[in-house]
Amino acid sequence: MGEGEGLAAPQPALPAGAGQDVGRSCILVSIAGKNVMLDCGMHMGFNDDRRFPDFSYITRNGRLTDFLDCVIISHFHLDHCGALPYFSEMVGYDGPIYMTHPTQAICPILLEDYRKVAVDKKGEANFFTSQMIKDCMKKVVAVHLHQTVQVDDELEIKAYYAGHVLGAAMFQIRVGAESVVYTGDYNMTPDRHLGAAWIDKCRPNLLITESTYATTIRDSKRCRERDFLKKVHETVERGGKVLIPVFALGRAQELCILLETFWERMNLKAPIYFSTGLTEKANHYYKLFITWTNQKIRKTFVQRNMFEFKHIKAFDRAFADNPGPMVVFATPGMLHAGQSLQIFRKWAGNEKNMVIMPGYCVQGTVGHKILSGQRKLEMEGRQLLEVKMQVEYMSFSAHADAKGIMQLVRQAEPESVLLVHGEAKKMEFLKQKIEQEFRVTCYMPANGETVTLPTSPCIPVGISLGLLKREMVQGLLPDAKKPRLLHGTLIMKDSVSAWGVISEEWVRGLLRSLTCSCPTELPAGILRAGPQGAGPGRAPAALHLPRAPARHAQGAGDCHACLQPPEEVGTGPALSGPGGRGVSRQGRGSHHASPQRPEGPLRAAPSGWLRDRGVHPHPGCGPLRGPWHQGAAGLLDLPGRRAGELPHRPAQEGCAPGPQRRQLTARRPPCPLPKWRDLSFRSRTMSVPWVSLVDVEPTAGHSLHPWGQDHSGTSPRVAIFS
Known part of the structure; x- marks a missing residue:
């Protein structure tokens, strides 16, 4: 994957071997300007130059080490590592080679055994010598399972258990927020001496998977x-x-x-x-x-x-x-x-x-x-x-069958899938199945064919543990099988002034940008925000929760009637809240039994109306008090305030507006600074208002500062406060 501007960044992937073929596995991937070679094998069906991958794709770029950042070997089978001594010692690569400890131990033995059979006994061309094998293995860096290895300041790799053979591993390659997972050969079924392959729900931009048995479902x-x-x-x-x-x-x-x-x-x-x-x-x-x-x-x-x-x-x-x-x-x-x-x-x-x-x-x-x-x-x-x-x-193959491949795709949840190490006709069938079931784009390039993929920016998120505790108290117990909504405040980078106070322009901008719509039923652990302009072909932003909070209690949150501005100042359409209540355009006291689906964005309310309801957005006017609430999909129960302040007590039906609420808030003492946990924010479009969000950390003075005192805004982040 490479860096890009605007909507997407390009992510080139090119099979130099194993593209619509089994043998000489060698895939070149460029991710955010970093170039990685995945496997370097030989084809067992040829005795001439065709046994090796076509290295001309990378040798034309000058010195190999200047072009390639690293080589990764998934396991010791010769169709995945057989060309390594030739590539290292004859073609001229002298950079790092990563593999697991068992692969490092067994690989040179099998390479030497192959060389003896091919050269000493059969008299075939000698592409590498015993000394070349030894020199090649000196460049190997062995890795442990689940160990994150920092190749350089930006590029990191991580190995996962693949089954298949002793030491076989799947590798995740990550540069910043972009990642690729390469499976090598793997087996999703345990056998008599090895376990089943496993990978966590890493949601890579691209999953490169073998497809040897793309159309086979084995019997028991x-x-x-x-x-x-x-x-x-x-x-x-x-x-x-x-x-x-x-x-x-x-x-x-x-x-x-x-x-x-x-x-x-x-x-x-x-x-x-x-x-x-x-x-x-x-x-x-x-x-x-x-x-x-x-x-x-x-x-x-x-x-x-x-x-x-x-x-x-x-x-x-x-x-x-x-x-x-x-x-x-x-x-x-x-x-x-x-x-x-x-x-x-x-x-x-x-x-x-x-x-x-x-x-x-x-x-x-x-x-x-x-x-x-x-x-x-x-x-x-x-x-x-x-x-x-x-x-x-009799298939005792240690490769995953079609069912196992689908299981891995389901487990990793990639944005796109690329099939290698398989036959073209079988790959085509599996490609259609993956696209139909998972609604992701699937590719099956031939050798030498470059695939360039768009990527989505991924933004780290911090969340206050106080918010989660409040959700636990007010909501139901967490249930991974049921959809949930998270309630909190999204603090945008541009909303924080030099004094650490939320600006009035930000409040107005948020009111203008949010699209009013009812909360949608979503998969567990995902919060979606519906920005203005979201529609067909433009997916909304999403918050992925590793441990999703409890579902919001029925009727909890602030009373919409109290916060809805009167019709004469120019309101937007009806709102829908966490309790499933609708609010009429007339505002106060008029609740509906069922939520409505309004149309169009909210209009900005005058700052005087906000101030009357206890919201003080101006610098020097005190903290942002008095909960304001917008019923945008995924943004519910938004208590606008400065960090470190205690959230307001949820209002009940028919509660009194304005001054009473402000007085109640003023009497509450500040709460301890919240602790944090990590989430992941992924946006599929660069045009939504909160793609440029930053983490905002509460300090002793209850002001807002970018996370880690980084005011440059170069690392987009977001904070959610209870």
């Missing part, structure tokens, strides 16, 4: 596990061999725990093998980062290590030719290289055998070809391989 986990065990058992019983291609860490441990439990229960004797060395590595890292696993693993780890298997042994290459049944877990998971491809070539010709693909395979890999129905494959050296073994796809 129990059914999938039962089918998997049944297939394996039947194949072993008839003397066949079962190959399960997996990646080193993640899904492999999930299925190993499942088979270990089943073999123990059924007392089966057929051997189960795991790729050499991976069992030891898995044990080491799961023990080292035990806090990243689920609760069951953490509880039992001291008494029994769930990853020390009785029935699963290390695999030797010579075992592939042994007669009789066996089950083998081999890497990598897409059959594009390595031990899993070697075993597949040996066993493919026997119809007794079976290969079970437990996860997604990208186009171009052997795994994708056999799942598409190909039974004659052209291998290296133009050798033709006929596949007679049974091929099964």
Whole structure:
């Protein structure tokens, strides 16, 4: 997101990889002038330059470090980190690289393992060396979950738990009031060794989410596990061999725990093998980062290590030719290289055998070809391989399905959504579902396509705890499922004079700018103000409450009849108050049983009329007394006064106007200075009157000053007083 003027600020996002594709994940985001690269992966379906993202989008801007502020890696899978050494050491990026501690530990091992297979064994082009991997990892800055990391004075990032694999994280990138959330790969369903992804209701301007399974809704986990065990058992019983291609860490441990439990229960004797060395590595890292696993693993780890298997042994290459049944877990998971491809070539010709693909395979890999129905494959050296073994796809993927993606969008409440890491046709379907259900704009750019988004200014808000206490006393108990309205005074920046007194011009301006309308039923914790000119296409301002106050009591607040100016001085239309009462244009004493929906803005009342009702807006005339009340949507029960003064006692029906009210107020002693809590104010248009609001803090002299004594007004804020 970049800075802009007027209504919106631009927010460019560009996929250099994973745009309408799965593989070589790499998304460039510009937020308020800060440029961030999200992931730097390779495509497992290519062996040439196409395996890497197109870095020309950023290298054309001169030195990379001058352009990019940081790189963020979501997890250790090669389609998200495989191009990192090449980008760092060959392309020339030497800035900070952020990832979690488990990713930092496991990433170099998988990169070196890939390099050995691709270069030393297959003779492919060497894009980076072992030393480059080491030099690249020296630039890594490891982060903890929920730790806010300050990249520079303005840019900060925060990691959230993503499930998927050990150490996988979603990242929130924030610059001032603008933010982007990047999910990487995530799983909203807990499995046998990891928990479910979680993020708080952060309401980012943009949510960038994977969409690998955009159209899939998986059946129950129990059914999938039962089918998997049944297939394996039947194949072993008839003397066949079962190959399960997996990646080193993640899904492999999930299925190993499942088979270990089943073999123990059924007392089966057929051997189960795991790729050499991976069992030891898995044990080491799961023990080292035990806090990243689920609760069951953490509880039992001291008494029994769930990853020390009785029935699963290390695999030797010579075992592939042994007669009789066996089950083998081999890497990598897409059959594009390595031990899993070697075993597949040996066993493919026997119809007794079976290969079970437990996860997604990208186009171009052997795994994708056999799942598409190909039974004659052209291998290296133009050798033709006929596949007679049974091929099964059983989704144990650690990616979120369509239901999980929708759940995350609902949880984060973004303004816009951008889909990456998925197939175009499936993305289109999910895009329509998101737009229909959440009423937000959804994008699905291809690689190289830039998306520029408008953003809304977000304004911090302070609220007096005294106001909330009053709401608790006078209103009902808080109920998150019911709509509420907050009652207080919005103090604008321009309304405070050099002497700290609210100006008469501000009072008149507020009367002119407010649109009279009945309070609307709103979601819990949101207060909306209806400014003049708000209408179709111009959403009103909104206050988002983290802990919403109680609902206002029936009939509480000041009597509208007492405060409504007489017809002859020129009033606006009828008012509607917190108790649902309407007030006629004739004003005094004429209440309606049901609220009316008036039209047009209020007219300004003469200052003499305000003064007669105890309101003293002029400097030197004393505090702003005598509650004045306007029935604008979201602005109800507004006791106009200086900060630090005790609020007026709510008037009842038919209360006496004017002097009696003023006398009652004058006898009340000043209350202690209120304490504060934070809220969030978001306006979707720059033309509403209170976009330039400032926090106003009460001081010992009961005068108003901008929050933190900052009189420049460069940081818009607002204060609400009880």
